[in-house]
Structures are given as C-alpha cells and as structure tokens.
Amino acid sequence: MTDTSDATDQNSGVIAEFRANHGRIRGHFAGAPTLLLHTIGARTARPRVNPVMYLPDNGRYLIFASKAGADDNPAWYDNLVARPDTQIEAGDQSSPATSRRTVPQDQSVTVLPSVDV
Numbered sequence: 001m002t003d004t005s006d007a008t009d010q011n012s013g014v015i016a017e018f019r020a021n022h023g024r025i026r027g028h029f030a031g032a033p034t035l036l037l038h039t040i041g042a043r044t045a046r047p048r049v050n051p052v053m054y055l056p057d058n059g060r061y062l063i064f065a066s067k068a069g070a071d072d073n074p075a076w077y078d079n080l081v082a083r084p085d086t087q088i089e090a091g092d093q094s095s096p097a098t099s100r101r102t103v104p105q106d107q108s109v110t111v112l113p114s115v116d117v
Contacts, residue, residue, distance in 0.1 A: 014051045023091035029053065035061055036089035039079035050076045061088065062102065 017025050018036060025034055032053050039048045054061040065077035080086060080099040088097050 011049075011051060015049055018051060018089070023089070025051070035063075037063065037076055038087040038089075039076050040083050041075075042078045042082035048076065048079060050074070052076070061090065061097075 014025055014029075015036060018034065023034065024030075025032075033056065034051055034053050037050050037052050039050070040046070041048055052063045054063045056062075065073045067074045084099045086097050086099055088095055
C-alpha cells in the first residue's frame with residue numbers, strides 16, 4: 001500500500017475494531033498479538049495511533065520497526081526516536097510506556113523498539 005491516505009483509512013478501521021472488540025481484530029491479522037501505539041509526530045507534533053503486532057517478553061511488548069519490507073522505517077519509528085515516552089493500548093488496558101532500542105544500530109536485523117510497561 002503506497003497511498004498514505006489508504007493506509008490511514010485502513011488503520012482507522014483496525015483501530016476502531018480493536019477498541020470495539022477488547023483488543024481483537026479480524027481479517028489477515030486475526031489472532032496476532034496486536035497493540036495500539038500512540039506517538040507524537042516527530043515533524044508535525046500531532047498525535048498518532050498505529051496498530052502494531054508485538055511479541056510478549058517477560059512483561060514487555062517487543063515491537064518491530066517494519067514497513068512491509070520497505071527499505072525505510074515506518075513513521076511511528078521516527079516518532080519514537082524523537083519522543084520515546086509513549087502510551088500503548090493492549091486489550092482493554094492503556095498504559096504509559098517508554099521505548100528503547102534492543103539491539104545495536106549496526107545489526108543486520110533490527111529489532112526496534114521494545115516498549116517497557
């Protein structure tokens with residue numbers, strides 16, 4: 001999906017479904033652990049919400065800065081680099097969180113960022 005407005009429209013639908021169904025979504029990502037990541041735009045300072053998949057890790061949520069195989073990072077990654085203090089929604093719970101890198105920047109596989117709650 002290359003059109004930003006299409007991605008925004010799709011995210012809006014997923015966000016509404018997530019909130020209406022206690023953190024569960026249907027479709028292609030049904031059953032995948034998903035949370036809503038709140039960020040502040042690095043350039044715009046506007047609030048953003050993005051659905052992201054995660055891996056649970058001893059009380060932490062590990063999220064991965066992947067943009068469907070693109071060479072660049074998703075915008076939410078740049079937002080977290082600029083402002084690591086954030087908010088997440090997991091299921092019916094909303095919690096403050098702080099993002100941080102979990103591997104050195106020069107690794108060939110980037111696992112970024114994890115969100116500790």
